[in-house]
Structures are given as structure tokens and as C-alpha cells.
Amino acid sequence: MTLLRGDALSEAFDHGSAAYDRLVAASPGYHAHLRRSARRLGLPEGGRGLRVLDLGCGTGASTAALLAAAPLARITGVDASAGMLARATAKSWPQGVDFAHHPVEELAGRLEAGSFDAVFAGYLFRNLADPDQALDLVRGLLVPGGRLAVHEYTLGGSPAHLAAWRTICSLIIQPAGRLAGDAGLYRHLRDSVTRFDTAPAFARRLRRAGFTDVRVLPLPGWQTGITHTFVARTAAGPGGRA
Template sequence: MTLLRDDDLSAAFDHGSAAYDRLVAASPGYHAHLRRSARRLGLPDGGRGLRVLDLGCGTGASTAALLAAAPYARITGVDASDGMLDRAAAKSWAQGVDFVHAPVEELAGRLRPGSFDAVFAGYLFRNLADPDKVLDLVRGLLAPDGRLAVHEYTLGGSPVHRAVWNTVCATVIQPAGRLTGDAELYRHLRRSVVEFDTAPAFARRLCRAGFTDVRVLPLPGWQTGITHTFVGRAGEGA
């Protein structure tokens, strides 16, 4: 199986949107980890007066995490899947959130450069055909010294991390995907993690893209060494 990209991936998420919230809620720590990564943006005063971009917001789990960390921020959620966005916009907390249906690669012509104080991206970059292009775009959308937090499956350096991920996928995630009729999407999930950057490699990618003060922060539980938060700031010239 080749990895799903662009329209094919959006279509798979459209189909999987109905069961997506139930499946991720069954993953221990899923929502708590997103909230921890959102807090790691370090937005002051509950985000009062700040504009935050939630890239790849999906059904809104990351958006809810941002609202918990920064309840006074003005949040814009972006996703390429219409079905996922419909689920997000229907939630009770979604009033006041601006949702944009678009592939992240097409945001340069739709959002003003330097118009966001912070960007959060949850489970996004490994799904992109050109992560470096999107990092350049993100850097351009951030105000000077704007903050970035990326919450992503990025395996650590130990073979144990890869073994745990493959075991969880084979015994839990992919069987669940078959039960909901979304087997292709969850096969993609497994491969997208294995074939993407390790945590140190993604940190280097952020530095090459011009982000400064880049740090890699672990997350607890079974996802230790599998999921990380990456934080950084837009460097000069953004």
C-alpha cells in the first residue's frame, strides 16, 4: 500500500469522520496529551488578544485542547476534510471558532502573512507530501517571534518505540479500522508514522525551516518515545 496523499487522504478522512471521535477517545491519554501540547505553547493571559491557527484540526480535538489552554484566544481551525470539519463545527464549544475548509498548502493566498501569534499542528506533518513547504508557509503566517507547537507521532531512537507502535497498530488500531470500514485509513496511519521523521530528524527539519529555540518534549504513557511535542519560535525573516 502506498501512503494516502492530498485528495485521497481527505476522502478517507471524510469517510472515517463518523467513527473518528469514538476511536481516538479509546486511546489512553489522547485528549490529555493534546491539552499538554497546547499548554506548551505557553500563551500568556489565557490567550487574551492572541490569534491562534490550528492546522489540521480534524474533528476539533486539537481545537478543544487549545481552548482549554487559551480560552480567550481567537482560534482559526483549518482542515482539508469537509467531513471532519463538519464534526468539529457541530460541537458545543465551537461557537466563536473560525473554521476554514482548505488544504494547508493553499493557505498562503487565503490568510494574511504575519497574522497569527501562534500555530498548533496536531498529527499533521507526517500526512503532508511536502512538509518543508508547509513549514515555510507556517513561518510566514506567524508574527515576529510567533510560537509554534507540533504534536506528532515521531518515533524516538530506540527500536523498542517502533516495535511498540507496530504492535499497537496490529492488535488495536487496524482491527478497529476494519470494524468501522476504514481499514485503508488506519493502514495509512501505521505506515505514515513508520516512514516519517524520527523525533530528532523532525527537530532538525524545524531548525532548517528557520525556527529557533526548538525543543522536543516527551509525552507520557504508552506513547512515550512515540508521540512528542515540538515547540519553537519564528526566526527573523519570517
């Protein structure tokens, strides 16, 4: 299967947005794992005075996870799918949370360089045509010493992890997609994971992109070896700002 990219993927998410929240709610640990990854950003003092970019925010599940971890932060959620973003903006959010409809590839001309203290990206990078370009963009949007957390399906590299993912897809994910009328989107989900980096490979990609202090952290339950949190930082600026 050819993976969905760009406008085709955005349109698929538009179509799937109506059922998306129900489907992920049925996934054991989905929201708890996002909250765990958001906490791993390690934002101090509840995020007071900090600016956080929720990159690929979808229907707002990752935004809610960030709010739980840093309730005093100012959070901007962006997504390429108008349908997913409409679901996010229809929810009730406190002051300090806003959303914008932008593909990642277009953010360079729309957001100021060095305008965020932290970036969170949930289930995003494997869906991008050029993840290296996106990482360069993210590094430029962060302040010196800024924090990055990536929550992503990245297999651990063992044949057992690949076998577990294929079993989960055949028994749960693809049948759910057919029931929701979005079989193509959920085939993309299956194949985007198997064709993307393993966890060690994505950690190397982060280092090549200029990030430091890169760590790969597992998630519990059925996602062990399938989904990981990657945390990293940009280099500190003059005077050692971190």
C-alpha cells in the same frame, strides 16, 4: 503500501469522520496529551488578544485542547477534510472560534502573512506530501517571535519504539480500523508513522526551516517514545519583539 496524499487522504478522512471521535476517545490519554501539547505553547494571560491557528483541526479535538489552554484566544481551525470539519463545526464553540475548509497547501493565498501569534498542528505533518513547504508557510503566517507547537507521532529512534508502535498497530489500531470500515485509513496511519521523521530528524527539519528555540518534549504513558511535542519560535523582529 503507497501512502494516501492530497485528495485521496481527504476522502479517506471524510469517510472515517463518523467514527473518528469514538475511536480516539478509546485511545488512553488522547485528549489529555493534546491538552498537554497545547499548554506547551505557553500562551500568556489565557491567550487574551492572541490569534491562534489550529492547523489540521480534524473534528475539533485539538481546538478544544487549545481552548482549555488559552480560553481567551481567537482560534481559527482549518482542515482539508470536509467530513472531519463538519464534525467540528457541529459542536458547540464559544465566540472567537471559527473554522475554514482549506488544504494546508492552499493557505498561502487565503490567510494574511504574519496574521497569527501561534500555530498548533496536531497529527498533521506526517500526512503532508511536502512538510518543508508547509513549515515555510507556517513561518510566514506567524508574527515575529510567534510560537509553534507540533503534536505528532514521531518515533524516538530506538528499535524498541518502532517495535512498540508495530505492536500497538497490530493489536489495537488496525483492528479498530477494520471494525469501523476504514482499514485503508488505519493502514495509512501505521505506515505514515514508520516512514516519517524520527523525533530528532523532525527537530532538525524545524531548524532548517528557520525556526529557533526548538525543543522536543516527550509525552507520558504508552505514547512515550512514539508521540512528541515540538515547540519552536520564529525569529524576533526588529526591536526584539517576541
